Amino acid sequence: MNTEPSVQSMDNWPEVEATARQVLGQKICQHIEQARQLKRPESHLIAILHKVQAEFGYLAPAHLDAVAQLLQVPVATVSGVASFYHYFRLHPRGKFMINICLGTACYVKGADRVAQKLMDELGIQLGETTKDGLFSLEGCRCLGMCGLAPVLTVDGDVRAEVTPDRVASLLEEYVRKGKA
């Protein structure tokens, strides 16, 4: 029978697999391989996505495609999961990550006006990144510093008692930092 040689020649799996491995890097591929040895590999999807995000900062379509192929979970399922959870980022994050607290105490103290000012100044909505890639803006619920309300963090640095009129100079500070 002459089936075998021609059967293999049409298969594009070697290229698809190589691309996926290249996109994710060895470390993550090893995690996926371990998961595939276990009983329900697909149940490790979220854990694997966390690792990919930790490595690359966000989940690009190419990352999700690669995870889908190597874990053999449909890519629509992978991207459905990634787009459902708040924690997963589908776009690259900016150089500086601004987290504005919209919890009750901060909100009462005017965090909504601060958030609006940030959005106006940066020209983006919550959850987005500026075109120059400098700032990402996120809203969060309570940073545990209600006494300092309204509060925001920039890359983990806490800024207390922020008012809308302080937003411009605060951003300017980081624009300078970014250039340096």
Place this chain on the structure above:
Amino acid sequence: MSAKTTKKVRLKIDGTEIAVPEGTTIMAAAEQLGVWIPRLCYHPDLSLAGSCRVCIVEVAGMDHFLAACSMPVWEGMEVRTNSPEIRQARRDIVELLLDNHPQDCQICERDGNCELQNLAYSLGVRERLFAGERKQPAIDDSSVSVVRNPEKCVLCGRCVRVCAEIQGVHNLSQHGRGFRTVVAPAHFAKMDESVCIQCGQCIIVCPTAAFLEKSSTDLVWQALSDRSKHVVVQTAPSIRAAIGEGFGMPPGTPATGKMITALRLLGFDAVFDTDFGADLTIVEEAHEFLLRLDGHGPLPMITSCSPGWINFLEKFYPALIPHASTCKSPMSMLSTLAKTYYAQQKGLDPKDIYMVAVMPCVAKKFEARRPEHRMPDGTPYTDAVLTTRELIWMIKSYGINLALLPDGQFDAPLGLASGAGDIFGTTGGVMEATLRAATRLATGKGVERIDFTEVRGVEGLRETYVALGEKSIHVAIANGLTNAKTLLDKIVKGEEKYHIVEVMACPGGCIGGGGQPYPPPGVKVLDPDLLRQRAKALYAIDASKTLRKSYENPAIEELYVSFLGMPGSPLAHELLHTSYRPRLPRGIR
């Protein structure tokens, strides 16, 4: 459902006592009493979602309504399916769905056969009390076959489930969450950049117009009014078994003659039968099969008529591409001949011929656009593909009542067909037609079998052995791609040695295609009984013909004598065969 236990549970529904097996849902128990609980996301052949809440009922002792589709009964349960409170709650639920839905019923494709519209009417929604923010995601018409309109989506998830569970494609998923949830392919990508195989089952199961075929009716109207065009139409076998449903005829009524008359009234210059193409496919395919059986090419040979299956093959099982028969589909064979053989006979310039194909299928729209199926100058052999639904609409729009028409006849020469061509439209039909031809070719004897009843049926997966001369041939048939996967994985792993395999993408074969009429009121989509009735119509047409074997078709004989030469000749290969290639994105098996 616990199939093992036969324990009965007694309960009361609307005051009537009933005993049902343990594990039965409230909805199923109520149906046994003739009580139809309204529903939307529920479908008996798909997994339970329990997401729409339209089927809520009142249960004594519970402080909230329960979803009847997913709640199993318990001993002593007392259910009320109707009360002022339930009626009000169901109406509110549907009103809230409508609040996030366009108010454009009059200009919507589904007007008159929309489940949401029917539900709203039957529940008594007569005004729209809520007016909140509306999501307005963009229409995705990137695919030549399937248009996705998420604005009409009510998030019932039936498309997601049919795509994953029946077709094994998993192209769709709910993305995002809450108010912004959208059903879309991975990465919100366009349909033509996704793993979609264009079978159109999402269109069939959608209760609204969130999925539709891309309409070609405007193109066809335009061609019909263009005096410089010789407009030719061909109709697939399964159209005649389903078109009557669009005009109130009972499912399973053969309507070949009436359909032909209607097509003539619409103004087509010639009416051809895709069955002719099917006969030709069989002659070429039986020839190819016997060559493979002699060691020329890999076995099993897998049929290639279903374009949804071919898309699936290229995206999900590229390793099996060498197994697919190189024969073009009946549609493409007939279209090719219309612009070569027929054009020559008629003395027409192929450029002046406009070829319309009426198909039960939306993937045929994609097949027609493939570069492999074009004339040397790049014009497609098939200019436009209409689904059964589109043709029904055109006939109605023209003002023709198909049910009242006299019978017409197909035109020569591409309209003469054997019964073997007719049964192409149902699962197992291509196999049976091939076996009829192969038996003759292999044995060379005049007396041979016609009916291969062992390959008939609408079950998703069948296999058997058939005697072919002195050989015993192992054949397998799959319809619905999840069923096909079972078979294909066995082939890939080498667990099973088949000789010939028939795969049809849609449940039941073409009769259950993504372009077929929405079922009549009261009949669920994908209903096996509906499929059986349509199949019965095709077997009845086959049995009523004296000509039942493809190679005995005199028009086919004439074609070989005067034009093609022999089956498998160089000209036959150039015109009637094709090739496949792996396609990205690769699907996950």
